[in-house]
Amino acid sequence: EAQDPGPPPPRPSDDSVAAGLRRVATFVRTRTLEQAPPGKRQQPAFVSTTANQFPKPVKPGDMGLAAADAAYSMAPYLLGPDQALVVQARWPRCRCANVDLWTRHMQTYDYANRRASLNRRQTRVDPDGSFRLVIAHRDPGVPNWVDTTGHPEGFMSPRWAYSETPPQEEWPSITARKVRFDAIREHL
Numbered sequence: 001e002a003q004d005p006g007p008p009p010p011r012p013s014d015d016s017v018a019a020g021l022r023r024v025a026t027f028v029r030t031r032t033l034e035q036a037p038p039g040k041r042q043q044p045a046f047v048s049t050t051a052n053q054f055p056k057p058v059k060p061g062d063m064g065l066a067a068a069d070a071a072y073s074m075a076p077y078l079l080g081p082d083q084a085l086v087v088q089a090r091w092p093r094c095r096c097a098n099v100d101l102w103t104r105h106m107q108t109y110d111y112a113n114r115r116a117s118l119n120r121r122q123t124r125v126d127p128d129g130s131f132r133l134v135i136a137h138r139d140p141g142v143p144n145w146v147d148t149t150g151h152p153e154g155f156m157s158p159r160w161a162y163s164e165t166p167p168q169e170e171w172p173s174i175t176a177r178k179v180r181f182d183a184i185r186e187h188l
Helices: 014-033 181-187
Strands: 070-072 075-078 083-090 096-102 117-119 130-136 145-147 153-161 175-180
Touching: 083 153, 083 181, 096 145, 130 181, 175 181
Parallel strands: 130 145
Antiparallel strands: 070 153, 075 153, 083 130, 083 175, 096 117, 096 153
């Protein structure tokens, strides 16, 4: 449910539709057809090349299919069968926020049948406004679990839109640590 949705965006025009088509063509060409393997290409500032380590969130502007009004921080994850990742963060003041899991080809996981993402409303938040979510291959029986759907590697992508906090002010940092699956509760 939109909170204080504000005015609607301008109606599409020939120029805005043409600009959108150019962005899609650039995205398809540069992020799929011409894409080098991981570790062999320059990454945008919001994409980490180190597993389980998030960069500072940024707005990507008109890059690819990114929403110009959204901020992103993306990191690869790598988990063994008996491991989990505990991610700690804080949502900024904004209208929309979520964390998604993706393949390296930017395909979302099976969100229709599994919890492959969490939005701000679904997230159990601590009294201080922070939250911890658990990325794991199976349900650990704790709040804020996100299902890898069996993928031992992929990308975690926290993002938010229509932020009330300017980027030069303190946007939340996002940390992650790998833990044994049977020790998750010790890290929450």
